[in-house]
Amino acid sequence: MKQYTQVNGERLLKRLDDFAAIGATPAGGVNRQALSPEDRKARALLAGLAIERGFTVFQDKMANLFIRREGKNKASPPFLIGSHLDSQPTGGRYDGALGTLAAFEVLETLEDGGVETDVPIEVVAWTNEEGSRFAPGTMGSMAFSLGQIPEEWHELRGTDGVSFQDALTETLGALPVAKQRKLCFPILGYLELHIEQGPTLEKENIPIGVVTGIQGTRWLEVTVTGQAAHAGTTQLTFRRDPMVAVASALHTLHSTIMPMDENARLTVGRIAAYPGSINAIPGSVTLTIDLRHPESDRLDAIEAEVLDVFKVSAAAQSCQIDLHKTFDMSPASFSGISINSIETAARDLGLAFKPMVSGAFHDALYISRLAPTAMIFVPCREGLSHNEAEYVEPEHRVAGAQILFQSTLEVLDALSIDSRRLS
Secondary structure (H helix, E strand, C coil): CCCCCCCCHHHHHHHHHHHHCCCECCCCCECCCCCCHHHHHHHHHHHHHHHHCCCEEEECCCCCEEEEECCCCCCCCCEEEEEECCCCCCECCCCCHHHHHHHHHHHHHHHHCCCCCCCCEEEEEECCCCCCCCCCCCHHHHHHHHCCCCHHHHHCECCCCCEHHHHHHHHHHCCCCCEECCCCCCCCEEEEEEECCCCHHHHHCCCEEEEEEECEEEEEEEEEECCCEECCCCCHHHCCCHHHHHHHHHHHHHHHHHHHCCCCEEEEEEEEEECCCCCEECCEEEEEEEEEECCHHHHHHHHHHHHHHHHHHHHHCCCEEEEEEEEEECCEECCHHHHHHHHHHHHHHCCCEEEEEECCCCHHHHHCCCCCEEEEEECCHHHCCCCCCCCCCHHHHHHHHHHHHHHHHHHHHHHHHHHHHHC
């Protein structure tokens, strides 16, 4: 068992409070949406703290923010740790911020102890993980993994009507201390600490989740078309009612997909009837379906089942259906070396841990396509997140930071040994 320096828990807890004051809401949460004045203020505070400690600050053209602590080998690609600083409109204090500030605490703990690492370690705050102001989410890590900003993003407008390009340009210009660097520069690996955003760890009284991967997500848009008609004069025999078809299909799908597969998720988030009159049978009904599963083959099968069920339900009402995919994100499996390093750190600290698959997608998903990646989860009260009542016990915040500190050094050792074996 290796002996490691302890992170400064008191400093981390104060930092979390300081950042929670930026965009604070009356109900105790945070409204710090991506590329907003509040987001820029949080970035500036973090960059200022970095400069005070003698670290170097960079940003790429997607405004991903990087804070670098040098290693012995300055020519080596860095190892990244971090998360994001943006929030939901009525978000919590810890979603994203805990991972970013705990990562900064790792750098400060190394600096306080005079620990020299072989390679540079960099904290990263990814741009627009949440996707609440500008969609899609995880834009910063997605652009980083692609090496470019998708052309269609330049035409985006936020929920407040602001141009994405204008907000991005203003954010880039608001941090003159940051040196510019390219997207998708080489990295050695990535670790991300995050709150679970679910109830499992708290209910099982387990302080650490070792995330082995992220489930895949598909978004479908389904339109069922029938015939608009008078609600009072149209007999059942003559009705072509798309709402009945939708209700029947959803009843069937909710009775089969999740009850028969505990790893499957099916959610209808939006549903709209046209023309939307109280006294008219709708002419069409459009709905969105969010499908998730950790296995690509099962996602294929579930999507096929959704299509088949809607076809049958629509035909029974003499309706037609149109189904198309609006989003398709493959599942991610994380690095065995990185997972083992987190488990080693948890054992050394005497902390119980649980391997788990993330139900939500995170920046780690895209970075896992570039380099060895894994995530650490800590419990949040009642599994509540994207909510002003979001809460993480202080001991879990500090334990997560300590696991991040130790697993970062563990994985660097493991990657070094692995590279020597291959050379």
